[in-house]
Amino acid sequence: MATDRPNAPTLAERARNIRRNALRMGEVQGQGYIAQALGIADVLAVAYFHALAYRPEEPDWEGRDRFLLSVGHYAIAMYAALIEAGVIPRDELETYGIDDSRLPMSGMAAYTPGMEISGGSLGQGLGIAVGMSLGLKRKRSGAFVYNMMSDGELGEGATWEAAMSAAHWKLDNLICLVDFNNQQADGPSTSMLCAEPLAPKWEAFGWHAQRVNGNDIAAVRAAFDTARGLAEPRPRVIIFDTRMARGIPFLEARERNHFLRVEPQEWQQALAILDREEATQ
Amino acid sequence: MSATKPRLTTSAMIASIAGEGQKTKPAPFGHALAALAAQRPDIVGMTADLSKYTDLHIFAQAHPDRFYQMGMAEQLLMGAAAGLAREGFTPFATTYAVFASRRAYDFICLGIAEEALNVKIVCALPGLTTGYGPSHQATEDLAIFRGMPNLTIVDPCDALDIEQAVPAIAAHQGPVYMRLLRGAVPLVLDEYDYKFELGKAALLRDGADVLIVSTGLMTMRALETADLLRRDRIEAAVLHVPTIKPLDEATIRAQAARAGRPVVVAENHSVVGGLGEAVAATLLRNGIAPRFRQVALPDQFLDAGALPTLHDRYGLSAPAMAATLKGWL
Numbered sequence: 001m002a003t004d005r006p007n008a009p010t011l012a013e014r015a016r017n018i019r020r021n022a023l024r025m026g027e028v029q030g031q032g033y034i035a036q037a038l039g040i041a042d043v044l045a046v047a048y049f050h051a052l053a054y055r056p057e058e059p060d061w062e063g064r065d066r067f068l069l070s071v072g073h074y075a076i077a078m079y080a081a082l083i084e085a086g087v088i089p090r091d092e093l094e095t096y097g098i099d100d101s102r103l104p105m106s107g108m109a110a111y112t113p114g115m116e117i118s119g120g121s122l123g124q125g126l127g128i129a130v131g132m133s134l135g136l137k138r139k140r141s142g143a144f145v146y147n148m149m150s151d152g153e154l155g156e157g158a159t160w161e162a163a164m165s166a167a168h169w170k171l172d173n174l175i176c177l178v179d180f181n182n183q184q185a186d187g188p189s190t191s192m193l194c195a196e197p198l199a200p201k202w203e204a205f206g207w208h209a210q211r212v213n214g215n216d217i218a219a220v221r222a223a224f225d226t227a228r229g230l231a232e233p234r235p236r237v238i239i240f241d242t243r244m245a246r247g248i249p250f251l252e253a254r255e256r257n258h259f260l261r262v263e264p265q266e267w268q269q270a271l272a273i274l275d276r277e278e279a280t281q
Numbered sequence: 282m283s284a285t286k287p288r289l290t291t292s293a294m295i296a297s298i299a300g301e302g303q304k305t306k307p308a309p310f311g312h313a314l315a316a317l318a319a320q321r322p323d324i325v326g327m328t329a330d331l332s333k334y335t336d337l338h339i340f341a342q343a344h345p346d347r348f349y350q351m352g353m354a355e356q357l358l359m360g361a362a363a364g365l366a367r368e369g370f371t372p373f374a375t376t377y378a379v380f381a382s383r384r385a386y387d388f389i390c391l392g393i394a395e396e397a398l399n400v401k402i403v404c405a406l407p408g409l410t411t412g413y414g415p416s417h418q419a420t421e422d423l424a425i426f427r428g429m430p431n432l433t434i435v436d437p438c439d440a441l442d443i444e445q446a447v448p449a450i451a452a453h454q455g456p457v458y459m460r461l462l463r464g465a466v467p468l469v470l471d472e473y474d475y476k477f478e479l480g481k482a483a484l485l486r487d488g489a490d491v492l493i494v495s496t497g498l499m500t501m502r503a504l505e506t507a508d509l510l511r512r513d514r515i516e517a518a519v520l521h522v523p524t525i526k527p528l529d530e531a532t533i534r535a536q537a538a539r540a541g542r543p544v545v546v547a548e549n550h551s552v553v554g555g556l557g558e559a560v561a562a563t564l565l566r567n568g569i570a571p572r573f574r575q576v577a578l579p580d581q582f583l584d585a586g587a588l589p590t591l592h593d594r595y596g597l598s599a600p601a602m603a604a605t606l607k608g609w610l
Contacts, residue, residue, distance in 0.1 A: 109396055116367070121391040127357045128392055131364020131372075134349065138325075139368065158388070161357040168352070 011217050012281075014084060015045035016274055019247055021080035023274075025096035025103070026260075027267035032097070032105070035245040035257040036150075037077035039181050042215050043240050044081040047146065047177075051224040056086035059113040065143050066132055068116045070125020071150040071179070075107035078115065078148075087114040123156025125149055126176060130162050133171040133235075144173050144228065151180045154195040160205065166235040167206025175227045176207075176237040179214065181244050185258050202237045214240025248273055289587030291412040297465045298410055298498055298588065305465040306440035310403065311339025313447035314373055318344050321451060325365060327351055327374045329358040335375035335405045336463045355380045359388035359402070366398040371451060378404035378419030378460060382426060389456070394431045397455045407436065407460035407497065408549030409578055409597060414585035420578050424554025426458050427526055433479070434525040435459040436497035436548075436556075440466040442523055445477035453479055460497055469501045475521070482529040484536065488516030491610060492536055492571075495547040496522045496556050499576070503547050505599035506606065515610060518542070525556055530563045537564055543572035545606060549597060552577040574609050576602050 009017070022037035047067065048054075055061040069078050079096065082088045088103070095101035102112050106120040117128055129147040136143050153159055166174050180198070182188050190196060202209040208230055212219040220240065227236040245251035248270045251260065262270075299305045318324040318340060327349040332338040341348035349365075351358045355376050362372040381389065381404045393400045404419070411417045426434055433453060437443045443466065450457040473485045485500070486507055495503040500521040507517040520536050522529065537544050537560075544564070546557040557575040564570065578595050592598040596605055 117363075118391060118395050121387055124360055124388060124392050127360020127388065128364040128367070130357065131361035131366075132368055133364070134361065135365045135368025135370055138365075138370065158356040158360065161354040162360065165351060165354065165357050165361065 011045045011049055011221065013278075014049045015042045015217065016247075016278060017084050018044055018077070018080045020271060020274055021083050021093060022076050023267055023270050024093055025076050025079065026262060028094055029097045030264070031259065031261050033073045033076055033259060034262065035183070035251060035260045036074055036179070036181065037080060038245045038247050038251070039242040040074065040077050040179050040214070040240075041080070041246070042217050043177065043179070043220055043242070044077060046217060046220045046224055048081050048085045050221055051228065052146070053143065054085070054087070059087055063141070063143060066116050066145045068119070068125045068129050068132075068145065068147045069107045070117070070119045070147055070153060071122065072106040072108070072118065072120025074148065074150070074179075075103070075105060078107055079103050079112070082112070082114045085114075088112070122150070122153045123158040125153070126159050126162035126166070129174055129176070130165050130169070130171065133166070133174040134169060136173055137171075144175055146175050146177055148177045148179070151178060151182060151189045151195065152184045154178070154189070154198070155193040163202065163205040163207065170233040171235045172230070172233050174235040176235065178237060178239045179242055180239050181242045183244050183258050198239055202239075206234055208232055208234055208236045209239065210237070211239040211241065214242035215246050247277075289590050291585060291587050298462060299465055299467045304468045306468050307465055308336035308339050308463065309440040309443040309466050310447060310461055310463060311336035313444045315340045315343035317448050317451055318347065321371065323369060323371045324451065325349060325370050325372050327358055327362055327365075327372050329353055329355045329376045329380070331376050331405070334377070334463065335403065335461060337373070337375045340373075355385040356388045359385045359400075360392050362400045363388075363392040363398050366393070366400050371399050371401065373401045373403055375403045375405070375461070377417060378407045378422045379417055381458070382419055382422035386425060389432075390429055393456050394429050397431045399454060400456050401450050402456070402458045403461050404458070405461045405463050409583060409591055409595060410462070410498070410549070410588070412586050412588050412591060415582040418583055420551045420583060421554065422460070423525055423548070423550045423556065427554060427559065431456060432526065433457045435479070435523055436525055437462070437477070437523050438497060438500040438521060439469040441468060441470040441475075442477050446479070446523065449477060449479040462498060467501060469504065477523060480524045480527055480529060482520055482522040482524075482532040484518065485521050486517070486519045488518040490516045490542065491545060491606065492518045492520060492539070492542045493545050493547055494520045494522055494533060494536070494556070494560055496525060497549045499547040499549050499597065502597060502599050502602055506602045509599060509603035510606060513607065515607070517606070522556060525559065528559050528563065533560055533563060534567055534569060537571055538569050543574065543610065545574045545576060545609070547576040547602065550577055551580055553580050576605060
């Protein structure tokens, strides 16, 4: 991994660059799921620059860890990470959501290198992850399958079918990542279909569960390490409590930021905040 | 119903559709898949608590390490099949047609078909093949699935069709939905010069007075109907269309264009959205306008009861179909 090399960017720097990439893509569209991207950037930085095995120049490398984006509208965050990871060329950033781009608004496997599945029909990722984990075990592969899902997807029954199945098959190569930002299209997730108490719920389904602050990079890294290193024959879930629009205070303060409208000048203001943060460190 | 005629009982969920004394073969799907899997290590079998009722248990007995019992969770079944296909395997996933088409649709559509994954969905109880009522009668599965891009749809007629379809759909790269007859499955097509070819319609019998275009078990009924009509000096041609999608439009058009023959489409499915409407559309698009009729299930939730009773009631039995055709001709 990049962090293993001397003078490599730190995970915090990677997270900042992922936020920058996402903001620049957001600027192309003028709106979008930018608050989610800013909120999950720290988790993606740890995933792509600490945890995952992959080859940027060979996205289909058989030995790679599979990273499934069940929550398809987080594509902007995923592209931001894949650009930072060198899987997607940086100059494609400006094509986000534009006709004939490889970076559509909702993530699809056929469009984008490094995108394992077509997410977006929420609640499908974990079931596919079960099948891929079974398949990797058949092939005696040591690769992990990561399923990145949103807290909203906890409302889908299919998620829990898959959760039961993963425990039934003792899928210790499956790690589910839940972004708990408590924000859905119509309001706070917990106000609509409350999934709490969430960690005990996963444990009751037979999973090893952790719940950490998803914007605390050290805690995120430790959680990934625990999930990967666990010797127990059961699937693992990490619930990340994240803050929508994390890192850009004037966007964090905005209510109802599920699909954020940002004024044209605000994109540069947001990027300037990240630049100042970098300069002071 | 006359007072002396005994009332039939509904019997098991999944009664054989074989007529009395009809030649049958046991579990043709299970045996064909088990044999094929011996040559194809990529094939795995999966089910949602219905291996026995889809004949997949034969495969499971032959290849226990390649069988996945996913439990009563059809959305999971399809998602996990997509995942196994992504890792290079060829899953045959079985359940009842109602559950695949109604409950798991989105998981097949987005999880499997959108990426043209190599999953074969094989489903028992197509159309009216159980007397258990609407909960188990997949009378609209073809209508549901025909709109799904990338999906190949197969409706075999008998044991021979199923045996030959299994290696053909396995060889096809991409998702397939196949309707399944299970248990003691009638054997009919061995008496014809016929071989299953994916995507091809086959003329089983020629005749100058009417063209019956049929699929699935209704091909069997169409052949019986043709025999009954011959007694009245009516010569019926039977064109078997085991692949519903992609449709062999060229063969259908060529047969339907023969002047003077009404076209009757017969299918074990609702009048809405199945083979009948597919054939009508291709004929109309190409300026071919014969007299046109459908032998199919009505657009309604069907009764529970004994299958022979229901096939008579809804016009799918050979005597009922022959009477219907005579009324039209």
